Amino acid sequence: MRLVAFLRDNNKQRMTKGALDDFKVMFTRNEPLTGLARAVAFLVIFALGVVAGLWAAAGARQSSGAVGGIVRPRIMQLRSAAVSSYQPAAASAADGTVCCRPDPDAGFTEFVAPTRLMHSMSDEELFWRATLVPVASEFPFRRVPKVAFMFLAGHGALPLAPLWERFFRGHEELFSIYVHAPPGVVINVSESSPFHGRQIPSQETEWGKVSLMDAEKRLLANALLDFSNERFVLVSESCIPVHNFTTVYGYLVGSEQSYVEVYYRNTKQCRNRYSRWMAPDITLRQWRKGSQWFELQRDVATSILADTRYYPLFRRYCRPSCYPDEHYVQTYVAMRHGGANSNRTVTHVDWSTGGAHPVAYGAREATPELVRSIRTSWETCTRNGRPTSICYLFARKFAPEALAPLLNMSAAVMEY
Ligand SMILES: *[C@@H]1O[C@H](CO)[C@@H](O)[C@H](O)[C@H]1NC(C)=O
Ligand SMILES: *[C@@H]1O[C@H](CO)[C@@H](O)[C@H](O)[C@H]1NC(C)=O
Ligand SMILES: *[C@@H]1O[C@H](CO)[C@@H](O)[C@H](O)[C@H]1NC(C)=O
Ligand SMILES: *[C@@H]1O[C@H](CO)[C@@H](O)[C@H](O)[C@H]1NC(C)=O
Secondary structure: OHHHHHHHHHHHHHHHHHHHHHHHHHHHOOOOOOHHHHHHHHHHHHHHHHHHHHHHHHHHHHOOOOHHHHHHHHHHHHHHHHHHHHOHHHHHHOOOOHHHOOOHHHHHHHHHOOOOOOOOOOHHHHHHHHOOOOOOOOOOOOOOOEEEEEEEOEOOEOOOHHHHHHHHOOOHHHEEEEEEOOOOOOOOOOOOOOOOOOEOOOOOOOOOOHHHHHHHHHHHHHHHOOOOEEEEEEEEOOOEEOOOHHHHHHHHHOOOOEEOOOEOOOOOOOHHHOOHHHOOOOOHHHOOEOOOOOEEEHHHHHHHHHOOOOHHHHHHHOOOOOOHHHHHHHHHHHHHHHHHEOOOOOEEOOOOOOOOOOOOEOOOOOOHHHHHHHHOOOOOEEEOOEEEOOOOOEEOOEOHHHHHHHHHHHHHHHOO
């Protein structure tokens, strides 16, 4: 009886603390509280009050049955277990005394949306964790769908970061950033930058090798650990957003399909990269190619990390001049999630000059005319079964020297 009462109090405290945390988040932002935000805050407080009241009433009635008393501590146990696997330092400090355990409130928040991205999980452990999908249809927190921007950065880190910072400004609740930079490279940004502290544990990658695909999977897996991430965009250090955040967010979150470019051609660069050793799991009829720069919905992203059947075939048989980053996700998504794919990419790139690398835009080529022509396409694309002139949300590849002209035109042309 006393135990149940203790648990009930503990739970009430947790609720109150949760609400306080929400407020801390709200007040530490620089934006002014809009009318809507105030209304939402009011509703949240009101709902919390009602819930707390109902809970206290229900708890009093149930105290002899103690149903809640059995289930709840178990959930808390799981939470703190998850925390200790995240923070080896905190776990080793805990010598079994209650004083040193990590705060269970921070633990749950950290479990559903990790803020400390560095961890000591191996790829195998990380990829497995990323495939965990809740069976419950509802979340015990306010889940606002977010877009995960996954930056695959090279040694030059993120030369266009100032442009992206402008793009992200004011939308902090609706996105999360993940950066895979080569080991040892530290992205030097100020603490107020959305890129601050967003590097994930990385490994060396080689252009065209399977290690590049491993890095893409590492980005996806880390992004999947945040249960609010709903869409997953892979971008490179030379990518820019050609529309503002509102447009990009609405376009992706409101889309019924993923954007993975998928095609087949009877050419040296497509058909000839297929290896017969991949049969019977992957036949030539199933072989696909497409742009490396994909955009995925959550269940497709999870499915890719759960795949242990096809990926080893790419590791073994897709070697130069077969490039896993142009075939693995494309073939897999076409085979397993064809109906959930638009078969096109939302990242514009110009291959018109031929060769192994696309056109790179320097300071002189990065003109308002170029960006306008990418924002509104002369061709029509299909989104949710309807035609649209917005085919591309992002574009590459822009050299670091293009930053100044891009910043100069961002408000007038890209509307951010
Ligand atoms: C990071 O940037 C700041 C300001 O631009 C500069 O003073 C500092 O030297 C840089 N640090 C490194 C390690 O590059
Ligand atoms: C994309 O291709 C798949 C076959 O791989 C097909 O089932 C699907 O209908 C196509 N999607 C669109 C939007 O054309
Ligand atoms: C900035 O844009 C304006 C037009 O909006 C143009 O007149 C000016 O030359 C541009 N400056 C640079 C440095 O590109
Ligand atoms: C974002 O872009 C859309 C479409 O181009 C435009 O209608 C909207 O006003 C822009 N939003 C902001 C905040 O500039």
